Amino acid sequence: MKRFLRRLKFLRRRAALDRELAEELEFHRAMKQQENEAAGLPLAEAQAATQRQMGNLTQAKESSRDTWSFRFLEQLLQDLSVAIRSLRRDRSFTTVAILSLALGIGANTAIFTALNTVLLKPLPYPEPQQLYAVTQPMVSNAQDQIFDPEFEAWRNENKVFQQLACWTHTAFDFSGQGSPEHLLAASVSASFLDTLRIPPKIGRNFSPQEDRRHGPRAVILTERFWHRHFSADPSVLGKSIKLAGTGYTIVGVLPSSFVSPEILIPKSSSPCNCLPSRTGVRVACSGCA
Amino acid sequence: MGNKKLNSDLLPGTLDLLILKTLLRGPMHGYGIAQFIQQTSEDVLQVGEGSLYPALERLLLNDWVSADWGTSENNRRARYYQLTPAGRKQLAAERRDFTRTITAIQKILETA
Numbered sequence: 492m493k494r495f496l497r498r499l500k501f502l503r504r505r506a507a508l509d510r511e512l513a514e515e516l517e518f519h520r521a522m523k524q525q526e527n528e529a530a531g532l533p534l535a536e537a538q539a540a541t542q543r544q545m546g547n548l549t550q551a552k553e554s555s556r557d558t559w560s561f562r563f564l565e566q567l568l569q570d571l572s573v574a575i576r577s578l579r580r581d582r583s584f585t586t587v588a589i590l591s592l593a594l595g596i597g598a599n600t601a602i603f604t605a606l607n608t609v610l611l612k613p614l615p616y617p618e619p620q621q622l623y624a625v626t627q628p629m630v631s632n633a634q635d636q637i638f639d640p641e642f643e644a645w646r647n648e649n650k651v652f653q654q655l656a657c658w659t660h661t662a663f664d665f666s667g668q669g670s671p672e673h674l675l676a677a678s679v680s681a682s683f684l685d686t687l688r689i690p691p692k693i694g695r696n697f698s699p700q701e702d703r704r705h706g707p708r709a710v711i712l713t714e715r716f717w718h719r720h721f722s723a724d725p726s727v728l729g730k731s732i733k734l735a736g737t738g739y740t741i742v743g744v745l746p747s748s749f750v751s752p753e754i755l756i757p758k759s760s761s762p763c764n765c766l767p768s769r770t771g772v773r774v775a776c777s778g779c780a
Numbered sequence: 781m782g783n784k785k786l787n788s789d790l791l792p793g794t795l796d797l798l799i800l801k802t803l804l805r806g807p808m809h810g811y812g813i814a815q816f817i818q819q820t821s822e823d824v825l826q827v828g829e830g831s832l833y834p835a836l837e838r839l840l841l842n843d844w845v846s847a848d849w850g851t852s853e854n855n856r857r858a859r860y861y862q863l864t865p866a867g868r869k870q871l872a873a874e875r876r877d878f879t880r881t882i883t884a885i886q887k888i889l890e891t892a
Contacts, residue, residue, distance in 0.1 A: 497841055511849075512833065515810060515859045518852070519829055522811040525854070545829055555833040 512555055520545055615748050617688045623652070639758070642680070656686035660752065663734040669720070674734070675752035683755070684711075684745075694728045694743030697757050701742075704759045710739040711755040714747040795827070795835050796844075797878055800863065800871040803845060809858040810836060836861060844870045 501508060520541060527537035527544075545551075578585045613619045625645075646655045658679040665674045677683075681702035684691065691711060701709045710732065712721075721727045731738040739756065802808065802816050813836075814827040839845045844867035852858040863871070 493843075494841065497843065501841065511859065512837075514857065516829060516833065518809070518856055518858050519811045519814075521856065522852075547830065551828075551830040551833055554830060555837045557834070 509552075509556065512552055516548055516552065520548075621653075622687070625652075625655070646682075654682050654686045656680050656683040657758065658683055659758065663754075664736075666733050666736075674716075674754060676734075676754045676756060677752050678756050678758040680758055689746065689749055691743035692746040693725055694741070696743065698742075701757045702759055706757070706759055708737065708739045709742045709757060710734065711743040711745060712741060713745045713749055713751075713753050713755075715750065716753040717744045793874060794878070795831055796839060797871070797874045798825070798827075799832075799835060799839065799861075800844065800867055800874065803861055803863045803867070804871065807848075807850070807860040807862040809850075809852060809860050811858075813861070839867070842866075842870075 523544060524537055524541040527540045528534065530537075532540060578588075614622060616622065642655070642657050649655055656679065658677045661676050661678050663674045663676050665672050679697075681697040681699060684696050690696070692714060694711070697709055697711070700706045712727075714723075717723055717727065727741050728743070730741050732741060733739075734754075734756070745755070798817055799813055802813050805816075808816070810829075810832055814829075814832055817825050817827050836845070836847075839861075840847060844864060845861045846864050847859050847861050849857055850860045
């Protein structure tokens with residue numbers, strides 16, 4: 492460490508040290524020449540002999556300098572400055588190079604992020620290998636969706652899965668707590684949280700009554716929503732919030748591992764304003780084998 | 781036996797040792813050190829500038845010698861090197877090491 496500091500000090504005084512070294516070597520040369528002259532050699536010959544005896548002075552200087560300089564670092568800096576200068580000289584090449592690098596890195600990052608979430612990271616639920624998405628192909632609609640009566644039929648006749656659950660995404664205008672906002676919600680069957688094996692953090696899951704048509708309107712909040720609108724107050728259970736102008740009773744809060752959407756409601760109490768008709772709730776369906 | 785240019789052929793550290801030992805006689809400039817080593821070894825050991833000055837810089841960096849500009853015998857500006865207390869200690873240590881190594885080599889050479 493001390494040696495390193497000394498070396499830094501040497502580095503700062505570099506120019507002076509270079510001069511001193513040159514002067515020192517010159518002194519050495521002069522002394523040697525004097526010696527050769529004293530030995531009786533003519534001046535020219537003495538000079539040549541000195542030259543010969545001294546060998547390569549530049550090399551001597553450089554290897555002396557190497558002892559105290561950060562040679563590697565200095566060369567690196569030199570190379571860098573050359574690189575930057577030549578990049579600056581050739582603008583169009585630089586632009587193309589930087590653009591292709593940026594695109595390449597960007598595309599890679601984007602693809603990896605997507606792959607990581609979709610393929611590599613396991614689903615954030617217990618025993619994710621037992622979860623399956625069950626769908627039926629739709630002729631007219633590219634999205635894999637089923638209607639409510641079909642889901643009921645599947646559930647009643649299910650002999651393959653431990654449990655079936657269904658959900659669909661919907662959105663609400665939420666008001667009554669600060670400024671109104673547009674919320675992403677999932678309307679789900681009461682079996683949804685059981686199928687994913689996510690117990691609510693506080694409160695309870697939807698009850699069978701709430702799962703029925705025209706049953707009590709209930710809502711389960713995600714932890715994020717609970718923090719944002721209720722400052723994580725546990726006494727929110729039993730309170731009512733207004734979704735699309737209708738009151739829903741808060742029955743539970745989800746653990747933080749469940750992130751999206753922001754609230755869950757039973758599909759039976761989904762307001763009809765987001766669905767076309769009484770033909771049924773369009774849902775995707777998943778089961779737990 | 782021919783003349784020997786002091787370089788890495790010699791046991792490592794030998795040049796440092798010789799310089800430190802030479803400086804024990806008092807402050808000296810580079811040329812003087814080279815002269816002294818050459819004369820004392822009766823021209824067997826010749827120190828080239830290419831090894832001498834890097835070695836001196838190394839010793840300076842390790843704080844084993846210090847350097848000051850002075851005036852030489854023939855009234856020229858010269859850089860005089862001087863042993864530091866750390867240099868004295870280093871000399872003693874290197875001397876011990878050297879003696880041990882040489883003794884070891886001798887032992888091997890003297891086996892039948």
